[in-house]
Amino acid sequence: MNRRKFLRGTTVLTGLFTISPSVIFSNDLEAVAKKGKKAKNIIFLISDGMSSGTLQMANLYSKNILGKNGNWMNLYAENKVSRALMDTASASSAVTDSAAASSSFGGGHRVKNGVLNIGPNGEKYLPIWQKFKNAGKKAGCVTTVTITHATPAGFCVNSDSRNAENEIAEMYADLGLDVMMGGGDEFFNASKREDKKDIYKMYEQKGYQVLKEKSDLENIKKGQRTLGVFNSGALPYTIDRNNIAELQNTPTLAEMSAVAINQMKDNENGFVLLIEGGKVDWAAHANDIAALIHDQLAFDEAVKTAIDFAEKDKETLVIITTDHGNANPGLIYGKEAVENFNSIANYKYTNEYILNAIHADFNLQQIKDLIYQTNKISLTDEEAKHLLSFYSGLEKQETGLYNYKKLPFKAYSEIQKKHNNVGWISMDHSGDYVELAMYGPGSEMLKPFVQNIELHNLMLKAAAVIA
Known part of the structure; x- marks a missing residue:
């Protein structure tokens, strides 16, 4: 068989089933x-x-x-x-x-x-x-x-x-x-x-x-x-x-x-x-x-x-x-990283919802109860005091996009990080x-x-x- 004719024939056959790169990347819209x-x-x-x-x-x-x-x-x-x-x-x-x-x-x-x-x-x-x-x-x-x-x-x-x-x-x-x-x-x-x-x-x-x-x-x-x-x-x-x-x-x-x-x-x-x-x-x-x-x-x-x-x-x-x-x-390295990450299944609401539920007149136990009920996280007294400080006007500096109420999003995510091994580089x-x-x-x-x-x-x- 003539090799040139054979190659020409196989090209025609394969063309029925595939598009050549020249067609795929050409500007010929009609050909596509x-x-x-x-x-x-x-x-x-x-x-x-x-x-x-x-x-x-x-x-x-x-x-x-x-x-x-x-x-x-x-x-x-x-x-x-x-x-x-x-x-x-x-x-x-x-x-x-x-x-x-x-x-x-x-x-x-x-x-x-x-x-x-x-x-x-x-x-x-x-x-x-x-x-x-x-x-x-x-x-x-x-x-x-x-x-x-x-x-x-x-x-x-x-x-x-x-x-x-x-x-x-x-x-x-x-x-x-x-x-x-x-x-x-x-x-x-x-x-x-x-x-x-x-x-x-x-x-x-x-x-x-x-x-x-x-x-x-x-x-x-x-x-x-x-x-x-x-x-x-x-x-x-x-x-x-x-x-x-x-x-x-x-x-x-x-x-x-x-x-x-x-x-x-x-x-x-x-x-x-x-x-x-x-x-x-x-x-x-x-x-x-x-x-x-x-x-x-x-x-x-x-x-x-x-x-x-x-x-x-x-x-x-x-x-x-x-x-x-x-x-x-991202999920951060740690001995119990996956187990900690899986604890997010206990979170029932957004942080936005939870932090909006805290008020300046809350005592430490009320904050601790709220966080446990919504995230199954047991806050220390120091963590509870830190969160409460944002509501008493002592730490109202947290802003960030879409945070007109100046809720302590960053502060709370740092607390959560200890329990879920999720870190953030910025906001x-x-x-x-x-x-x-x-x-x-x-x-x-x-x-x-x-x-x-x-x-x-x-x-x-x-x-x-x-x-």
Whole structure:
């Protein structure tokens, strides 16, 4: 047989089943689509502020206490995903905030911390969810913090300030985004806004159904544009919701994610959806291990929701990552490290809930009783005195992001550390490289190490969208 003809023939045959690297990495979007690798849908999951230690400890807790491996880690164990490390820097720092990080994904450019898709000279970078809307796809965001917060906003709008949440609430309506769910009633409710604008009414006039209770998800009108605002401020931490009856009228991240997918999945041109576990970041800022682990596990359930859909759908690219690290928590070496770590199963509430329950008129025994009832930790008299000092005004210096009451988060986490072997390097963001995983059409384009801005064009290329 002629060797040249044989080789040419085998190339044709193998081409029926595989895509050559030149096609995978080319800018020829038409070629990618023709090879059957086009992503009709994209689901982008962000566990905000998730350091690698957060992922590890949540998975260890899941295995040791719940008796199962985590969904994200199962994707690694079963070799189902492409995996990379990602550099999360912003234009102004090696340590990003959530606005600049989200803008890297959303606008494809690194911007300064604090702004959303605005360049150094006022350039406006068109956010990616707008690009996909222009291409005929439906677009949505669900989060456990305010829906107007930095991470969802970075996929959707341009703003000089991440703090302009009143304005961002109005921008979403003007853009006609299809599903928006999370917290933030104060940015929509006329009685809570300084300008007294009724933003809910604005949405209703544009044809949106407005949801305010978890039960509203059961009576949703299929396919109709949806605004779900289930709390003032962020949604409750998962562990508090699980143990406090009055908080159980708010949905979980996985429940919101499933509804959002169902609302958009029948669109002939597909959909794009951001899913954010926003309170993972807030828990890290507070050095609150119970809050951190349980909200990471709640995020992990949303990962399962997305992957379950994608495995059946076959046309969905799922991206799983974080926007940056935070506080770099980790399990610390010790003779009884694992046993001590497992004691976190005794924690029934967040540190935020526990520390809010302490008052200046408490005596030492009352504090000791409260801590034992909620964490099964027996405080010494000195530890109880130290905690009480924060409430008597002697040590009111503890601040930290999202700690306007100046609760002694750091002091209490140091006490817990003696019992659970969990340490923290800070109460703020970190510049470490972070985990990134992809499943589905387009995931083969992922390189082992990427900058955050590269995901913008990867999504467009995977969906064969020219913007």
